[in-house]
Amino acid sequence: MDGIGDDVSTAIWLGTDNEISSVRSFGRDASLGWFYGNVTEALGWQHGDGEGTTMALASYGTPEIVGTALDGFHPRFERGELVTPHDYGQASFVNDHGTYHWHFSDADKIRKLADKVGREHVAARAQQILEEQVIGLLRHWTEALGVSRLAAAGGIFLNVKLNQRIRRELPLQEHWTYPNPGDAGLAAGAALAVWHEQARPRSIRRLETLCCGPSYTNEDIRQVLDARRLSYTEVANPSAIAARLLAAGRIVGWFQGRMEAGPRALGGRSILMAATNSTNKDKINAQVKFREGFRPFCPSVLHECMGEYLLDSREEGFMITAFDVVPAKRKNIPAVVHVDGTVRPQTVRRETNPAFYDLIRHFGDLTGDYLVLNTSFNVKGEPIVCSPRDALRCFFDTGIEALIMGNYLLTKPETESSLPPRRSTSAVGDGGTVFHET
Numbered sequence: 001m002d003g004i005g006d007d008v009s010t011a012i013w014l015g016t017d018n019e020i021s022s023v024r025s026f027g028r029d030a031s032l033g034w035f036y037g038n039v040t041e042a043l044g045w046q047h048g049d050g051e052g053t054t055m056a057l058a059s060y061g062t063p064e065i066v067g068t069a070l071d072g073f074h075p076r077f078e079r080g081e082l083v084t085p086h087d088y089g090q091a092s093f094v095n096d097h098g099t100y101h102w103h104f105s106d107a108d109k110i111r112k113l114a115d116k117v118g119r120e121h122v123a124a125r126a127q128q129i130l131e132e133q134v135i136g137l138l139r140h141w142t143e144a145l146g147v148s149r150l151a152a153a154g155g156i157f158l159n160v161k162l163n164q165r166i167r168r169e170l171p172l173q174e175h176w177t178y179p180n181p182g183d184a185g186l187a188a189g190a191a192l193a194v195w196h197e198q199a200r201p202r203s204i205r206r207l208e209t210l211c212c213g214p215s216y217t218n219e220d221i222r223q224v225l226d227a228r229r230l231s232y233t234e235v236a237n238p239s240a241i242a243a244r245l246l247a248a249g250r251i252v253g254w255f256q257g258r259m260e261a262g263p264r265a266l267g268g269r270s271i272l273m274a275a276t277n278s279t280n281k282d283k284i285n286a287q288v289k290f291r292e293g294f295r296p297f298c299p300s301v302l303h304e305c306m307g308e309y310l311l312d313s314r315e316e317g318f319m320i321t322a323f324d325v326v327p328a329k330r331k332n333i334p335a336v337v338h339v340d341g342t343v344r345p346q347t348v349r350r351e352t353n354p355a356f357y358d359l360i361r362h363f364g365d366l367t368g369d370y371l372v373l374n375t376s377f378n379v380k381g382e383p384i385v386c387s388p389r390d391a392l393r394c395f396f397d398t399g400i401e402a403l404i405m406g407n408y409l410l411t412k413p414e415t416e417s418s419l420p421p422r423r424s425t426s427a428v429g430d431g432g433t434v435f436h437e438t
Contacts, residue, residue: 001134002154002182003033003048003102012141015151018196018204023145029085032133033156035074037102038088039126042110043119046101054123055159056295059340061124069113070125073106077133080140130156131165139170148173153189155182157320158263160344164322168312179210179318180262188261209352210318211268213259216388218406224388225408233409239355241409243362245402246274246372251288253377253403255391256355259384264319265376266346267300267356269384269391271400274363275299275373278334284375287399291380299336300346301371302360309333309371310345319346335373346374 009031012023037047040054076084093100114122252272260266273280306313310323322342350357364370377385385391395403403410
């Protein structure tokens with residue numbers, strides 16, 4: 001389910017014995033993605049980019065205040081079929097930094113409604129409509145086909161509140177959402193399709209990690225630092241140092257190993273902070289991300305500790321589903337709990353990301369909470385950093401207080417007091433020192 005692609009907005013397939021076959025598809029007049037995008041533009045963000053902001057705002061609104069005023073702006077399904085198609089009319093678009101953002105006249109009409117009743121209430125009603133329509137469609141087809149496993153893809157399934165409701169309300173044995181389900185995931189899908197056609201594998205391996213992007217050695221990083229004549233410290237245990245900085249209330253840029261694919265920071269290119277202080281959310285929004293204050297941040301939690309924080313917990317390695325937080329724990333991690341009492345977590349296993357796992361473990365040993373705030377290493381509207389040059393630019397252009405790339409630590413003057421005492425140092429280059437920390 002997406003906006004539109006090859007004249008298809010929704011497609012249902014049946015997988016049997018490692019083969020898939022088409023069951024049903026719907027065109028542009030059935031696009032729930034376009035409906036949600038139109039609401040997003042009406043609320044002041046870009047269609048095709050700001051839908052996550054609409055979802056965040058929805059938790060602050062009351063859908064009943066809007067009532068039926070949005071009903072004429074979306075398609076409607078019953079018993080698995082489209083019963084009320086919606087004519088979206090002619091689309092126009094703008095190309096912003098290589099990405100097309102669509103515009104439909106519906107957005108102008110919905111904007112007038114939002115001005116009248118309140119943006120948060122329109123967002124809440126749009127979220128309610130999306131959930132009800134998708135849940136009804138999926139309930140029908142899983143029952144009609146007699147299946148208990150659901151695999152989901154397409155940009156609509158970036159909506160973590162929808163995914164939570166699917167898991168909660170549908171009688172499924174397994175619910176899997178591909179963690180890069182929007183257009184960016186098409187490249188992986190195309191490669192997998194060819195592999196299945198050519199290799200004819202007998203079984204399918206479960207995806208364990210999205211950290212498949214570029215990586216940089218310590219020598220690569222050091223060359224960049226020295227070329228810019230920057231002062232830095234070489235640390236023997238980056239995870240332990242990062243944990244101490246976080247426990248001291250600092251904002252840490254974390255640049256380790258291969259870059260993750262997709263829209264979520266998963267411990268390869270992350271901005272981290274303690275989740276234990278309620279003001280930390282506002283601090284990162286205002287000083288680093290430069291985005292709306294109501295938008296929540298996500299936690300990364302050790303896999304074996306997830307049950308302490310999440311109700312009805314299960315493994316969720318990719319931040320693709322929301323969970324209710326254990327009530328007694330909400331006061332412990334206020335910087336990542338949304339206004340509706342939910343979080344969008346990443347559960348972290350040591351075998352898939354040992355450095356990030358050790359960071360959270362060290363932080364938990366210091367604070368008692370084996371969970372940290374984790375957001376993507378970028379400023380709002382910019383790509384996640386990939387290279388050391390990208391990371392340095394973001395570090396010096398924002399309020400990030402410490403940057404750890406590989407085994408190298410950079411700090412800003414006010415951060416020095418958060419560092420533990422040095423045990424031994426030795427020269428490693430222009431102004432650099434090596435810091436040995438157990």
